[in-house]
Amino acid sequence: MQKRRFKSAPRVSKARRYTLVETIDRFFREATVKKGTRRTYRSNAKNWTTTFPRLHLDEVDRSILARFVSIRKDKGVTDTTIRRDIAFLGTVFSMAISWGWIDANPITALSKKFLKESPPRTRFLTRREFDRLYAAASETLKPQIVLAVETGMRKEELLGLTIDAIDLRRREIHLQETKTNSPRRVPLSDVAIATISDLIARPGRPPSRFLFCKPDGTRILCNKKGFRAACDRAAIVDFRFHDLRHTFASWWVQSGGDLYKLSRVLGHRTLQMSARYGHLRTDDLHEEMRKVETRRG
Structure with a gap:
């Protein structure tokens, strides 16, 4: 078989x-x-x-x-x-x-408990520090610094800002591309409007769609080296360009600005992200202390 x-x-x-x-x-x-x-x-x-x-x-x-x-x-x-x-x-x-x-x-x-999350960074400039930094900055860097502390815009939003996104009549900037992918409108102060107008009308400015541009009209991609040099000349330590955004937020809160409206200007996803600056506003605490003293007396 x-x-x-x-x-x-x-x-x-x-x-x-x-x-x-x-x-x-x-x-x-x-x-x-x-x-x-x-x-x-x-x-x-x-x-x-x-x-x-x-x-x-x-x-x-x-x-x-x-x-x-x-x-x-x-x-x-x-x-x-x-x-x-x-x-x-x-x-x-x-x-x-x-x-x-x-x-x-x-x-x-993976458990990340053994990797500590750093507290949110809130380093900001005092008015005197800002004056020193402005004086030490180059002529190209000066308007970038001013607009950063006047608008709270992120560096990429600022350096990538186009002329057509600026509405001087309505006193605002319309940001279409943002970190959170949510378009937002940024109000402009008198100082910001004067700075933008000066940049656009500056003699010898090359034809460019970007507010901050090189002599050939292309956008400025990075200002890290120049900013670091300005900080060194101004004797300002532990400070990055993004901290100018913290400076805007801190000055806003110290001047009595509302946290919810601050979160809208900054484009924060949650109010909690803006709440980190809440400790800087103490006027209401002093007012409450005076009330307590009066009652106690």
């Missing part, structure tokens, strides 16, 4: 393994993110790819994440920065899951 021959089962090819480097490369090719966010993500990505240049996606687990945290802390990196690096990787994994490159996101299983 002839033996029946059974065909062997076909070999199942193993699914391809993708490296972290090629995953991040594809992320930057396909992810839709703003320019400022993309620059931040590039920095986050470099921290991962230089630490683990040959790591595969399926190798990323709690032990790898713990090693990354230890390596970064040994280099003196703050907990807040490490949290952002980890959050970036979580975003990359989310996209990798949608591509079918990986099944689960290891970041969701």
Whole structure:
């Protein structure tokens, strides 16, 4: 009797393994993110790819994440920065899951309790400090500083501001592209209007759609070097351009401005984000103290 021959089962090819480097490369090719966010993500990505240049996606687990945290802390990196690096990787994994490159996101299983979140930064200038900074700034930087403290706009919103977004008759700026993706209108003070008008009418200004532009008409992308030099000349320490936004908010509150309306001007998603400046307004506390003293007396 002839033996029946059974065909062997076909070999199942193993699914391809993708490296972290090629995953991040594809992320930057396909992810839709703003320019400022993309620059931040590039920095986050470099921290991962230089630490683990040959790591595969399926190798990323709690032990790898713990090693990354230890390596970064040994280099003196703050907990807040490490949290952002980890959050970036979580975003990359989310996209990798949608591509079918990986099944689960290891970041969701990571406890970040051991990474302390820094309190919200509220560094702001006093009036005297602002005067020193203004005096030390270059002629190109001066109007940027003024508009930053007069409008509370973010640096990218300010440097990317176009002429057609400015309505001097209505005394406001219409921001279509913002960090929160929510268009908003920013009211203009007398000082802001005078500064904008001077910039537009400045002799020798090149034809440009941008309020702040280079001699060839293209927009100014970065002012970090010049701003840092101005701070050094003015002897102002621990201060960044974004802190001019904090300065606007702090001056607003100290002058009795409403927190809810401040949140609308700044474009905050929640009132809680603006509430960080609430401790700067003490007039109502002094008034209440006088009432208590009167009753007690």
